[in-house]
Amino acid sequence: MSDSKIILPAVIRERRTFTPLKDAIPLPDLIEIQRSSYDWFFAEGLKELFDEISPIRDFIGRDLELYFLDYKLDDPKFDEVTARAKNTTFESALRVKTQLINKRTGEIKEQQVYLGDFPIMTPRGTFVINGIERVVVSQLIRSAGVFFTSELMRGRRYYGAKIIPNRGAWLEFETDANNVIWVKIDRKRKVAVTSLIRSFGIADNESIKAKFSEVDNHPDNHYIEATLNKDVSKDEAEGLIEVYKRIRPGDLATVDNAKQLIHNMFFNFARYDFGRVGRYKLNQRFGFNIPNTKETRILRPEDLIMIVREIIRLNNTQDEPDDIDHLGNRRVRAVGELVQNKFRVGLARLERIVKDRMSTQDIATLTPNQLVNARPIIGAIKEFFMSSQLSQFMDQTNPLAELEHKRRLSAMGPGGLSRERAGFDVRDVHRTHYARICPIATPEGPNIGLVGHLASYARVNSYGFIETPFRKVLHDIANDGQIAVDEILRDNVNNKSGELIGQAGEKITPELAKKLKDSDMATVPIKSRVTSEIVWLDAFEEEQLVTTAATTEIDSSGYFKEDRVEVREHGEPTKDFNHKVDCMDVSPKQIVSITTSLIPFLEHDDAVRALMGTNMQRQAVPCIRPQAPRVGTGVEGKAAQDSGQTVLTDVDGEVSLVQSDRVEIKDAKNKTHAYPLLKFMRSNASTCLNNKPVVNKGDQVKKGDVIADGAATEKGELALGQNLVVAYMAWEGGNYEDAILLSETLVHDDRYTSIHIEDYTIDVRDTKLGPEVVTRDIPNVGDEKLKDLDEAGVIRIGAEVSSGDILVGKITPKGETELSAEEKLLRAIFGEKAKDVRDSSLYLEHGEHGKVVDIKIFSRENGDRLPSGVIKSIQVSIAQLRKIQVGDKMAGRHGNKGVISRIIPQEEMPFLPDGRPVDILLNPLGVASRMNLGQILETHLGMAAQSLGYNVATPALDGVPEKIIRQELIKAGLPEDGKITLSTATRG
Structure with a gap:
């Protein structure tokens, strides 16, 4: 065993490591899933939507066409810090260049149209909505495409299929006990599959039989024949009518009606879309090489034929049906796609409004701005960010809770599962979760297995499937006379004449490589060697290969120490010869999430306890004197930096100024870069966010170095607890x-000891009897209670307060009532002042105490948005020091x-x-x-x-x-x- 030292990049602390194994690659950007997805939405997602809807034509389709051309985002009105301080949203206006073409006159009008404000993602992967940080959790859903299912009847499996498009009608196929293949369209009554095939244009029996003759060749079971015997239709027209009767029972079925409906339902991109993913999955399943374009994302007759052929093949071979819980059949919908789906709903409403206005307003004077109403889009986006099940109030108890919230995967939400309906299988750990979804990090309650976390190295590819990295292993390489040089032969090699030209264990020289090339062998068998080349594989790709764990012993040259090694073949663990291995894991912690990889000696813990340890680390309250763990795992630095709580420099340079609330760095060109630090800010969990500089004036720093610690971090490392005896x-x-x-x-x-900050708010309203007034002149309150209020009646920053103290003095006018004798006496003594107001001040709640750390006053004069009837709103922040008890x-x-x-x-x-x-x-x-x-x-x-x-x-x-x-x-x-x-x- 080696005893070496590691200094993690951008981390000040040195840690000793006693294990010889080094990670093949460093941990990737841990919140890339959030950032890259939202970037994709603005770069490509919006463009896709505008291309789908453009042009909008009037109802007749003769007079007007509205095109959406280019779009851009304005600069945000406020920066993120101001948005939080003002309790507003960090957003920016979306403007679209539109073109209205009057086809009667040929006139073209171009205008820029406002389509609402869009929340902008912070560099930490969060959104500031009404001053509160929120996170959009990624959703794990069933992928679009085709799935083959089976049902056991009379001791035999009968197969079916489901075609699930991104939008459009679902098709469900099934085989009955008489070998007839039926199809249901959108869960309606079933119809013989041959009727649907006829309606797709393959009309007569002979043509249909010819399409399936290769697969429908079982000596006892003839599926197409049995289906044709049950099929009442005999040509395309009858097939169309048969299918139409099932979709629209009770309507008059004519050939034209049926043709229009069915062609619209499956061949019209506006009504039916497999999506990029659906077409990719079909290509992958059937070995098609069809380009992924608008035109090919409909259900083509060839697709239908291939699916029915596969059903017949499965019925004959009795192979395993598709596994719905396989990660090749489940994909991740990240924030960009979720927002895109919501925006699509808003655009559909907008399209209806535009069409209505085209038909009701004067064509000659109409402009794009008169046609487009942004309200449906604003409403859809607002609804998503404010109330969607996947847009969540960020867990901000400590940096780790924040980081893992952004890496969370939920099977629930719109279009997903519900707690009540989810069975055991979907919650269980699947073999394809290996190095993609952590088998340990999941809640203990009713959401167990429905909410998971990405494994440490996992990433999501452009189709939404989770990929994980492997090191490539060379064992048989192309015999081109060059690549094999310097490798070691695994077996004896003979030439065409049978003469020995190379012995097992011999190093391949350029001369031997030339001889090997002349021997006409396709590949050269070499001694298995682990390379530094990294390949990223999704679940289906990995199952085609043989992989081994990162802990499998190899020497310094990358050769395996043992002949037989532990491997995963088709996802199942076994032992095999090392020359069968195609790939090797990049790190032992690759299979677990970031939080779980922070547990030292995890391999000695029971899985249930590891799950509790994982969940409880996210609940740790930050201490005011954080200590990084004496025994860590080496992940503490990366977790702290990617959480967004520490402040990192983005330039090389020298520290020129260090203050408690600001650090400045001068770069090589003598340009100053300022880094403002947070001071005693309240987090979502009421804990305290406070940055402390860890550099001194004159220090040299490199890009990515930690210059200030946040809550629960020490010297750039996560510090959730204390080192105790x-x-x-x-x-x-x-x-x-x-x-x-x-x-x-x-x-x-x-x-x-920890600091907790609570906000207390009071609204000053305009009542029927007159406005409320903020003042320190409050009836029946002694001077002792008023000592910390300023002239305006608001408590001063730094005041120590306890329960029952006044934070904001306020009086409200009250109506005239019949006065009692005592009240008349009081009024006679004290004059008019006491008569018509009551005390409606903000008092500190019972059981609370602390120090006032911040006061915010929102008013209409300052341009703040306030509810109707509210003149101003005052927010007092109180910090409380809590000792352990x-x-x-x-x-x-x-x-x-x-x-x-x-x-x-x-x-x-x-x-x-x-x-x-x-x-x-x-x-x-x-x-x-x-x-x-x-x-x-x-x-x-x-x-x-x-x-x-x-x-x-x-x-x-x-x-x-x-x-x-x-x-x-x-x-x-x-x-x-x-x-x-x-x-x-x-x-x-």
Whole structure:
């Protein structure tokens, strides 16, 4: 085993690694799925939609045509920070260049038309909607295309198919027990498949039989013959009428009516579209090489023939039907496509409005701006971002929660599954999830298996299928006289005459390569070698190959150390010769998500506990003194940087200014780049977002370096918890049933103290009796309560407040009522002032306390949008320091969770032989039955690393071996088994 050091790019901390395995490639951009998808929408998605709808013609189709030509986005009205501060949306106006052609006069009018404001994605992959950060979760849905199904009847499988287009009518085929193939159109009554074939233009029986003669050749079962016998139609006209009767029962069926309906239903792109994905899947399934264009995305007669042929072939061979849960049949709809689908709905409404206006308004004076009404599009986009099941309030408890929310995949949402209908199969881990969807990261509740997370290296290709990288393995290469040079022969090779020209184990020289070429062999068998070439494969492509794990041992030249290695063949694990291997994984952590790859010694934990550890890391509240883990996995730096909470420099240069709220860097051309830092901002989870610079004036920085930490990060690494001295021991029953005992020192030293910020808002309204007034002159309130209010009646920033204190003084006019004798007396003494107002101030709620950190005043004069009847709105932010206390939940990374039962004075805690008191006491009975031994190994390695003064990276699924942990403990002068006798002040 090697003992090397790694310094992660753009991370200040050095970590030691004890495993020889290095990742073949670094982790990719972790939020690329969000950014690239939304970029695609603006670059191509919008263009596709305008091409689909353009031109819009009037109802007759003779007079007017409206074309959508080019489009552009204006610069945003506010930047992202201002949008958050003003509680508004970070958006930009979409303007489209339109052309209206009057066909009667030939006149052409061009105008730029406003089509509403579009939310813009922040560099972190989020949207700011009404001042709140939201994330659009990617949806995992059934792909468009064709799926073959089977049904068991009388001990035999009968096959069918479903054709699912992107839009248009579904076709469902089935074979009955009499070998007749039926088809249902849009879940209506079934009709013989030959009737549909006739309606597609293949009319007579002989032509139909000829199309299927190659496959329909079973000695006992003749499917086309049986279907023709059941088919009442005999030619194209009758076939059209038969199909029409099923689609429109009760309507008068004429040949012209039927032809128009069926041709519109399947051959008209506006009504039927397989989508790019559907055509790609058909090409892949049947080996077609049809270009993916508008014209070919309809259902062609050849497609129908091929699908029926495949049904007959399956009926004859009794092969396995398609697996609906296979990741080759499920695809990801990311934010760009989801917004595109919503925009398409808005455009369809717009099209109707335009057509109506074309027929009602004066053609001569009509302009594109008079025709186009942006309201349906604005409504559709607003509805999606505000209320769609997939547009979610961002989980911002800590940077990891934020990062994993953007990498989440949901099978629910519009067009997806519902919790109630989803069965066991769709929730279960599938073999194709390997290195694409994490088998561990999923919720524990009713959404288990329906919500997943992308694996560490996974990416989504242009068709929406999840791909994962592999290293290419060479074993048989083309015999062209050049490529094979310097490789090693695997077998003895003879020439045409049978003479030996090369022996197994011999290195191929240029002379031998020439001899091999002259021997007319197609390929040269060489000793298997793992190359550095990376190939990205989707689930179907991977199943055609033989792959092996990243932990399979290879030497420094890339040759396998063993003849037989563990492989995955067609997705199933087995052992095979190394020359059968086509690809090798790039990293052991490739199969798990980012959060799971942050668990050290993951391979020693039970999967259920690893799931709990994964989920609980996302719930960790940021501490005010964050500590990166002593025992990490090497992923902490990348996770912190891609979460968007740390501030990275985008230039090489020298730090010229460091302030608490700003860092400036001078580049080589002496240009200054400013980086503003967040100070005490409230996150979505009410935790505190605060940047702290980690560079000093004069430091040299490179592009991508961390210049400021965020919440729960330390020196550019994720720091969700604290490094503590842990003892696994029973202690007077105090840690019975997973209870946790803490040392009082942790409370005094603020190790687990966190800041929480809450916003309190009050609206100042215009009432029937007159406007409300913000003032410090409030009836029946003493000076003590008013001491922190300014002249305007608003509390000052920095004031310490507790429950019942006034944050904003406000009085509301009240109506005249019959006065009692006491009120008359009061009015006589105090004059008119007390008569007609009541106190409607904003008081701090019961049980709350803290310090005022921010005040925002929104008013119409400042251009803020306010609801009707509201004159101004005042928002007060209060930060609260919360110390850890009895009843709080704590957890480790291995699913070892518990509730604090007591906080014990330091002098009563057990202490080590060197006098150091223990920080936390855990119950040893909570380890064995839970089967999460990773925590013990982490504790022992952490103890050695602490004594020897280094930090460790022990990658998930390729952790530090037990033997090395023992060696490190001995080096540190600690017992080899990690067991230490503790003492206490009271019992010795």
